[in-house]
Amino acid sequence: MNHEIEALLREDLRGKSPYGAPQIDVPVALNTNENAYALSEAVRDRIAAYIGAELEHLNRYPDRDATALREDLAAYLGHGLEADNVWAANGSNEILQQLLQAFGGPGRTALGFMPSYSMHPLLARGTGTAFTDAGRHGDYTLDAEYVAARVKEHDPDVVFLVSPNNPTGTALDPETVRAAYEAARGVVVVDEAYAEFARDPESTALNLLAGRPRMVVTRTMSKAFAFAGARVGYLAADPSVVEALLLVRLPYHLSAITQAAARGALASAGELQAEVDQLRAQRDRIVETVRHWGLPVADSDANFVLMGGLADPHAVWSELLDRGVLVRDIGLAGRLRITAGTPDETTAFLEALRDTLRKRPDLFAND
Numbered sequence: 511m512n513h514e515i516e517a518l519l520r521e522d523l524r525g526k527s528p529y530g531a532p533q534i535d536v537p538v539a540l541n542t543n544e545n546a547y548a549l550s551e552a553v554r555d556r557i558a559a560y561i562g563a564e565l566e567h568l569n570r571y572p573d574r575d576a577t578a579l580r581e582d583l584a585a586y587l588g589h590g591l592e593a594d595n596v597w598a599a600n601g602s603n604e605i606l607q608q609l610l611q612a613f614g615g616p617g618r619t620a621l622g623f624m625p626s627y628s629m630h631p632l633l634a635r636g637t638g639t640a641f642t643d644a645g646r647h648g649d650y651t652l653d654a655e656y657v658a659a660r661v662k663e664h665d666p667d668v669v670f671l672v673s674p675n676n677p678t679g680t681a682l683d684p685e686t687v688r689a690a691y692e693a694a695r696g697v698v699v700v701d702e703a704y705a706e707f708a709r710d711p712e713s714t715a716l717n718l719l720a721g722r723p724r725m726v727v728t729r730t731m732s733k734a735f736a737f738a739g740a741r742v743g744y745l746a747a748d749p750s751v752v753e754a755l756l757l758v759r760l761p762y763h764l765s766a767i768t769q770a771a772a773r774g775a776l777a778s779a780g781e782l783q784a785e786v787d788q789l790r791a792q793r794d795r796i797v798e799t800v801r802h803w804g805l806p807v808a809d810s811d812a813n814f815v816l817m818g819g820l821a822d823p824h825a826v827w828s829e830l831l832d833r834g835v836l837v838r839d840i841g842l843a844g845r846l847r848i849t850a851g852t853p854d855e856t857t858a859f860l861e862a863l864r865d866t867l868r869k870r871p872d873l874f875a876n877d
């Protein structure tokens with residue numbers, strides 16, 4: 511960075527690195543937890559029709575409050591939620607940023623339990639919110655007692671829970687979420703980006719919203735809806751939380767085209783479910799196969815798997831890349847994260863891994 515610019519930059523941002531999952535062009539990309547399936551032609555046609563109907567009005571600003579989309583999202587979520595319980599933005603990342611703008615900010619704190627979603631600390635930094643990492647047990651699990659104790663100890667303005675968690679893949683039990691809420695004075699955000707992939711989708715924190723006005727459940731269309739490129743995320747919470755976010759959102763933040771595209775995709779939820787089921791099956795196939803080969807791996811509730819037993823994860827990452835398969839080195843000792851792909855992509859990963867296991871046994875932990 512040019513020194514003159516760096517000198518003008520906020521002190522807390524100087525020398526920092528941006529979010530940067532590598533975007534490498536490879537035959538099999540299993541590194542960013544995207545949905546492996548492109549939208550079908552029927553779904554694309556439906557989305558195009560929704561967008562087409564908006565083009566006539568593109569000279570006008572969009573519905574600032576995204577009312578129709580929020581009605582559709584509420585209907586999709588069920589659990590007795592209505593449009594005023596729901597808010598939508600450009601990816602759940604923007605939802606999380608708005609939550610920090612409204613409830614965090616300079617002089618305030620957020621608490622997270624890392625390893626978890628790497629954007630929570632980055633969004634905290636961008637909004638001037640101090641972020642504290644309360645860590646996890648040695649095996650990366652969390653329980654009610656641990657979470658409640660850390661929340662009481664730090665007394666944060668915002669608590670981030672992630673269930674199913676990225677990068678570990680594990681869901682929190684509802685007892686842990688309840689305990690965090692009871693221990694907290696501030697807003698408790700449950701990031702459920704992978705909720706649709708959970709082994710028990712009914713374990714969602716949506717069940718806990720009634721009577722808990724400080725609890726917020728965030729979701730995204732990036733994963734289950736195969737919609738990462740469209741940038742649509744949303745939350746469910748008490749209507750007062752939505753009112754608070756109206757104070758910080760940019761006017762017309764969600765374009766008419768995005769709102770229409772999201773409504774077209776929501777109208778296709780039933781068709782997209784078959785692919786979610788297929789991805790869950792491929793995820794379980796990775797867990798079972800890798801476990802059979804002696805590598806430790808926890809059951810996953812997401813569309814990815816955290817594989818352990820690697821003496822040199824970065825070298826395994828590079829061996830896999832040489833074989834055309836890109837996975838994620840998240841910098842965790844002994845581990846790599848692999849997104850479940852189509853059956854063919856999953857086969858390509860498993861074959862690349864088996865070949866690496868044979869040719870470079872030195873890269874794997876032998877205990």
Ligand SMILES: *Cc1c(COP(=O)(O)O)cnc(C)c1O
Binds near residue numbers: 627672730743
């Ligand atoms: C992928 C992911 C998101 C999604 O972010 P979008 O901005 O909606 O694409 C949110 N939270 C977690 C934990 C994720 O892994």
